[in-house]
Amino acid sequence: MADRWQILVATDLTDESLALLRGAPQVAVQTATPTLAAVREQIASAHALISRDDVPVDATLLDHAPLLRVIGRVGASVGNVDIEAVTRRGIIVMNTPGANAIAAAEHTLALMLALSRKLIVAHNSLREGWWLLDRKQQRGTQLHGKTLGLIGLGRVGSRVARGALALGMTVLAADPYIGEDQATETRVTLVGLRELLRRSDFVSLHVPVTSETRGLVDAAFIEQMQPGARLINTAHGSVIGEEALAAALKSGRIAGAAVDVFNEEPPYHSPLIGLEQIVHTPHIGDNTIEATQDLSREIAQQVLDALNDHDYRNAVNMPFQTGVNFAALRPYLLLAERMGSLFDTLARHPVMRVAIECRGEDTATLIKPLTVALLRGC
Numbered sequence: 001m002a003d004r005w006q007i008l009v010a011t012d013l014t015d016e017s018l019a020l021l022r023g024a025p026q027v028a029v030q031t032a033t034p035t036l037a038a039v040r041e042q043i044a045s046a047h048a049l050i051s052r053d054d055v056p057v058d059a060t061l062l063d064h065a066p067l068l069r070v071i072g073r074v075g076a077s078v079g080n081v082d083i084e085a086v087t088r089r090g091i092i093v094m095n096t097p098g099a100n101a102i103a104a105a106e107h108t109l110a111l112m113l114a115l116s117r118k119l120i121v122a123h124n125s126l127r128e129g130w131w132l133l134d135r136k137q138q139r140g141t142q143l144h145g146k147t148l149g150l151i152g153l154g155r156v157g158s159r160v161a162r163g164a165l166a167l168g169m170t171v172l173a174a175d176p177y178i179g180e181d182q183a184t185e186t187r188v189t190l191v192g193l194r195e196l197l198r199r200s201d202f203v204s205l206h207v208p209v210t211s212e213t214r215g216l217v218d219a220a221f222i223e224q225m226q227p228g229a230r231l232i233n234t235a236h237g238s239v240i241g242e243e244a245l246a247a248a249l250k251s252g253r254i255a256g257a258a259v260d261v262f263n264e265e266p267p268y269h270s271p272l273i274g275l276e277q278i279v280h281t282p283h284i285g286d287n288t289i290e291a292t293q294d295l296s297r298e299i300a301q302q303v304l305d306a307l308n309d310h311d312y313r314n315a316v317n318m319p320f321q322t323g324v325n326f327a328a329l330r331p332y333l334l335l336a337e338r339m340g341s342l343f344d345t346l347a348r349h350p351v352m353r354v355a356i357e358c359r360g361e362d363t364a365t366l367i368k369p370l371t372v373a374l375l376r377g378c
Contacts, residue, residue, distance in 0.1 A: 005307050006067070008046035010034045010055050011074055017296035024304050040064050048072060048303045054265065056080040062089055072303040074295050075100055075286055076155075078316055079209035079236050087317045092372070094302050094314045098155045099294040100286035105159035107285040108204055108234045111258035112148075112164075114279050115230055116141050116202075121276070144168035149200030151216075152235070153178050153188065157206035161188050172196045197224040204232040205239055219244040222253060230256045234285045237261040246271035249278060260285045318369040329369070336373035 004026035009018070011034050021029045030046065032038040034054045040061060043049060048070040049057070057071060059082060068091055071081060076097040086093055114120060117140035125138065148164045150157045153175040161171045165187055174193045197203065203225060207213045217231070217240040225231070231254060233240055242263050248254045249272075258279040262270050265283060272278055286295065305311040318333060343354075356371050 005047045006030065006045045007048045007050065007303060007307075008032060008039065008042055010039050010049065010051040012292075013050070013074075013300065014293055014296040016293070017300040020297070020300045021304065027304070027307075036061070043068065048307055050074065050299055050303060053077050053080045057086065058082040059085040062086065062091075070094065070303050070306045072299045072306075074299050077209065077236055079238060083317050092306055092312060092315050093317050094299075094306065094312070095316060096295050096298045096302070096314060099298050100291040101155040101159055103288040103291035104156045104234055104285040105163060106288075107260060107281075108156070108160050108206075108232060109163045111232050111234070111260065111279055111281070112143065112202055112204070112230075115232070115256050115258045116143055116146075120279055143202075146170070146201040147172060147199055149174070149196040149203045150188075150206060151175070151193065151196065151203065152206030152208075153190075154206060156234070157204075158188075160204060160206065169202075172200060194224060197221070197229075198226060200226065200229060202230050202232065205235045207235050207239060209236045209238055213239050215239070215241050217241055217245060219247070222248045225254060227253065228255045230254060230258070232258045234260045237263045237265065237267075242270055242272050246275065249275055312372050313375055315372045315375065318372045333369060333373040336370045340374040 006028050007021055008030045009021070010032045013021075018029065021027060030042055032042045034051060036055060039049070039051070039055050043061070043065045045067060046065060047067050049055075049065070049068060050072040051057075052074050057080065062068065062085060068089070071086060071091060071093045073081065073093065073095040076095050078093055078095055081093055083093060118138055119140075122138045143164070144167060147170045148161075150161060150171065150173040153161065153173040157173065157175070161173065164171050171188045172191050172195075173188050174191060174196045178190065191199075205217070207216070213236075215238070217233075219241070222231075222244060231245065237259075240259070240263070245257060249257060256277045256279070257272070259272060260281045261283055262272070264270065267273055272280060286292070302311070302314060305313070306315075340354075354371075354374060356367065356374065358367060358370060
């Protein structure tokens with residue numbers, strides 16, 4: 001039997017997840033190194049691409065991918081995908097939000113502890129043969145009694161909040177999409193961004209990449225932080241202006257920063273690399289055995305389900321076939337999304353399965369976007 005679907009995997013998946021893909025009926029799997037050149041060379045016959053942020057997907061790459069139907073991103077970030085370009089071509093983009101939330105939250109707390117207790121300075125001093133060379137230089141600060149400001153209170157931010165509360169911190173959060181009645185942790189105080197920056201000893205970023213968050217941390221942002229505060233970023237490198245942060249660290253305007261993500265990765269030209277006041281890690285926020293297993297399994301199953309039109313969960317866009325009038329369909333998409341939200345609110349248990357039926361002229365091409373819109377609301 002001929003293979004119906006070609007899936008190009010340009011990232012590390014677990015053996016179990018690769019076996020899941022290869023064992024699916026009428027599926028052939030290709031692997032490529034996670035570089036743009038390697039993907040471009042092999043993507044011509046691919047119906048699906050599974051990758052991470054290290055493979056940017058834009059209109060130029062799509063010109064080499066005439067058969068592409070699904071892009072599966074390992075992790076929550078889709079910052080390196082031109083959503084508008086792929087949507088115009090009818091390609092679904094899906095991610096795996098939440099699968100790495102525990103790992104990312106734990107890494108955030110680890111960075112905050114390392115930053116507050118100057119663990120890197122102490123470690124390097126002892127490795128170089130010095131025992132308490134300068135106790136004042138190695139003196140840290142306790143987290144207990146300090147204020148943590150979370151920008152973003154989603155899956156990762158809410159877990160960080162619970163960990164920080166357990167350490168005896170006061171937790172503030174700024175998130176325009178979370179209302180007082182929606183906050184799952186009542187001990188977290190929702191405030192505006194300006195108040196959060198003014199009051200927080202530590203500020204931690206947990207936001208997706210959007211036009212509003214790209215370059216969020218600039219000189220004006222840092223100026224609103226209280227003097228001597230510390231900044232942590234495990235979200236996405238593009239939300240920080242690295243030059244502004246480096247200048248603030250060198251001047252002492254803020255006491256330190258911890259970053260796991262960078263504007264450019266690898267960060268060959270980052271002004272943050274090597275600064276004494278910074279703790280940096282090479283984008284390992286989700287790099288645990290457990291998170292890798294969960295991420296791999298989820299994205300493999302999601303891509304298979306989407307290719308076979310079984311399910312489009314965690315889709316982040318609404319793809320259309322050429323010629324579809326989006327302006328005319330927009331009211332129906334909004335209706336579908338609000339219906340999904342209504343179902344989710346009224347249901348006594350999580351919505352696990354949805355059946356959709358459309359009636360009317362020329363509805364065959366609308367099933368996919370209406371399904372995605374409904375699932376966005378759930």
